[in-house]
Amino acid sequence: MAHGCGSQNSDDIVARKLTALAHPVRLATIRQLAAAGPTGLAAGRLAERLDVAPNALTFHLQKLAAAGLVESHREGQFVYYRAEFDALLALTDHLVGACCSEAEESCGPRCPTSRDR
Amino acid sequence: MAHGCGSQNSDDIVARKLTALAHPVRLATIRQLAAAGPTGLAAGRLAERLDVAPNALTFHLQKLAAAGLVESHREGQFVYYRAEFDALLALTDHLVGACCSEAEESCGPRCPTSRDR
DNA sequence: TCATCGATTCATGCACTATTGAAAAGCATG
């Protein structure tokens, strides 16, 4: 505990991203943005779909952006948000990346260690 | 609605699991258990490896167990914990499951929608 | 039974996060 806070461990970075995802509104947000694809969605339209107050949505979007999971760009009066797909995929890799690396037996047919990549 | 799992929304269940994972100690715990494979690790050995107080580790392990991400079984005076691999893999599926479902263009070569399963 | 080791439970204090409502800033149109 309380070992150096200067250079952050990879686990800490991933934990920060998971913290950003670990909220019903933010998770639904990411899924909406993921479904919307590279074009993204305007903040207002997102607020409508999720039935969330605009200011509340901004709060959550900022957390997602701080974690590097979404990006925003302005187009006229609208602000479009889109998911950072690379960050999402890297996240899933990290979760089961070291699976069974120290074990003799594999954890199952879907184990990333046991199937070719 | 791919799986009709109980009363709670699938997003809420996933959010609960992500909440359980979204902590440096718990994330490191899962990775240690994932690396250890189906055999698992004793709580004390886990505490040593992670440099965490035993009672603190119990606190975190209970959160992981409540989310269905780990399981425990007693062997003599030791309590072994092992990762629930199915729950972990289901989690990663959910994250990018609906990726680009509403978009004309795919988000990339690794998009789950764009590659066969 | 007593002593020891492993694991858990309990209680307290602290910090952080989410929610809400009101207000303000940025952009477009008449």
Next chain:
DNA sequence: CATGCTTTTCAATAGTGCATGAATCGATGA
């Protein structure tokens, strides 16, 4: 410039989670 729409900022509150230390429970062996 004035108006309306979109988005963000701010402030106050309530709620939740985490860390810490002491005490407890369970199992093992002398």
